[in-house]
Amino acid sequence: MKGSSRIGTVSGIGIFVHWTFWLMLAALFGYYMYLGATVGAALMGILLVLAVFGCVVLHELGHSFAARRYGIPTLDITMYPIGGIARLQRIPREPKQELVIALAGPAVNLAIAAVLAVLGGVGQGADSLATVLAGDGGLVEMLMYVNLVLVGFNMLPAFPMDGGRVFRALLATRTDYRRATHIASFVGILMAIGMVVYGIATFNLALPFVAVFVVFAGRQEVAHVMETT
Numbered sequence: 001m002k003g004s005s006r007i008g009t010v011s012g013i014g015i016f017v018h019w020t021f022w023l024m025l026a027a028l029f030g031y032y033m034y035l036g037a038t039v040g041a042a043l044m045g046i047l048l049v050l051a052v053f054g055c056v057v058l059h060e061l062g063h064s065f066a067a068r069r070y071g072i073p074t075l076d077i078t079m080y081p082i083g084g085i086a087r088l089q090r091i092p093r094e095p096k097q098e099l100v101i102a103l104a105g106p107a108v109n110l111a112i113a114a115v116l117a118v119l120g121g122v123g124q125g126a127d128s129l130a131t132v133l134a135g136d137g138g139l140v141e142m143l144m145y146v147n148l149v150l151v152g153f154n155m156l157p158a159f160p161m162d163g164g165r166v167f168r169a170l171l172a173t174r175t176d177y178r179r180a181t182h183i184a185s186f187v188g189i190l191m192a193i194g195m196v197v198y199g200i201a202t203f204n205l206a207l208p209f210v211a212v213f214v215v216f217a218g219r220q221e222v223a224h225v226m227e228t229t
């Protein structure tokens with residue numbers, strides 16, 4: 001990927017970070033300082049972002065290893081401020097394969113959340129959900145909830161996000177592949193509009209960027225399916 005630098009290789013798959021990710025970290029640090037946080041508190045914030053980053057890399061590797069089971073190699077994994085992308089050599093046309101590959105990513109975050117729940121002592125007098133959401137629950141619990149949010153967010157039926165792929169795969173078992181892709185991409189565009197509206201209403205500026213990705217990546221994939229089926 002242009003503008004990305006390799007930070008490592010896992011099982012032959014290059015892990016790259018786009019320059020905008022480093023910019024986001026620097027901006028976040030500056031924002032903490034602007035808010036009057038101590039350097040220590042700002043570094044804790046950065047540490048949480050890096051921990052989430054690690055969970056997203058594992059999520060993408062989940063897709064990659066599932067794809068490998070079907071003989072599909074991953075070209076690379078690139079991390080952006082709004083998330084990661086595992087570039088598979090091809091998207092399988094077999095609905096069951098697409099379903100398994102799409103679910104493998106969120107399944108990793110679910111597993112991480114389960115491990116962190118045990119580590120964080122959930123159910124053993126741990127902090128309440130409200131405490132954690134208020135940011136007072138400590139790093140382990142925050143990370144656990146972020147992983148659960150990642151599962152929920154990725155499972156939105158916003159093709160070509162994971163939930164949208166699951167949706168397309170399920171449709172493709174009932175109707176032909178082109179029609180399934182058209183329906184999934186239409187629902188994806190509706191979801192993208194919802195993300196922009198919700199993002200602006202809640203000042204969550206990452207959402208409109210995700211929406212732009214959903215629309216452009218979705219259109220690209222629809223065009224590819226129409227050309228090749």
Ligand SMILES: [Zn+2]
Pocket residue numbers: 059060063105106154162
């Ligand atoms: Zn995913």
